[in-house]
Amino acid sequence: MIDIDKYLEQLKSPRLQLAISIQTRLITYIREFLLEASFKEILPVIISPVTDPLTDYRVRGEVECYGFKYQITKSMIFHKQLALHTAPRIFCFSPNVRIETADRQNTGRHLIEFVQLDLEIRQANREEIIKLGEGLFSTVISRIKQDAWADLKTIKRELPYFEPPFKKITYEQAVKTYGQNFELKLSEELSEPAWLIDFPLEEREFYDRQDETRPGTLVDMDLIYPGGYGEALSGGEREYELEKIKSRIRLKGIDLDSYDLYLKLAERGLYPSAGFGFGLERLTRFVCGFQDIADVRLFAKKPGVYGL
């Protein structure tokens, strides 16, 4: 059950108030940066017949309306690809629901409902998207340092300026250095953000594009925060050719029928593209230097915990 007194205390806490004021600035900077770079903002999709498979979440969020089954958005990946028919560069502040297992309750980083800045660019490759991500991140950090210095001082957060280009580490190198579960160890050792690139095919979903010259390796990337804050953003180039998409779906053991509508649209042509998703609560947590992501989120829902 929800402890109402505790709940109200958290809603009124100066810590949350400060985080929300920082987050408001972050959203503004992101939007300004992307509009300046000729992006169009699209509105989020909350329910759809198709969503990101993200096969490690065993519970599917579903709603039934008028006898039709809709999935609750885990990510807008497919809608981003389709939205490129409307505009060549799109972004969205997209709410996602991912029903994580309860053992992730106290990681400080996981919420079952969160918002990501999701963006996609027609005809872009990984290099371009990496440049854009670095530019966006370093600009946002330098603006927040300047504008919110008093708030940052109150919470004793000292943020450095980050100068792109950021270092790149391959997945293979990361495993060699830190072992299979490397993300946090790597993040703890970093003093600047770094790109993790070239994930093996079996580690990601079917839409990340396989490098034709290196079968089994994807043309994708994550940005890892320094200081132990883990993953900042995740994305890559996309599969856009029907036969390749189908074979990747089959390889995942997913029934082609469950992507019928998407495949029919892909058959009519998708643009080559690249993009990423950048978790907003995690960005706010990093900027504030807080341990617990619930301290930056109103109505936070942690895995396994009932919330408002």
Ligand code: ASN
């Ligand atoms: N938004 C991510 C991307 O663009 C996908 C995800 O969130 N799973 O690759």
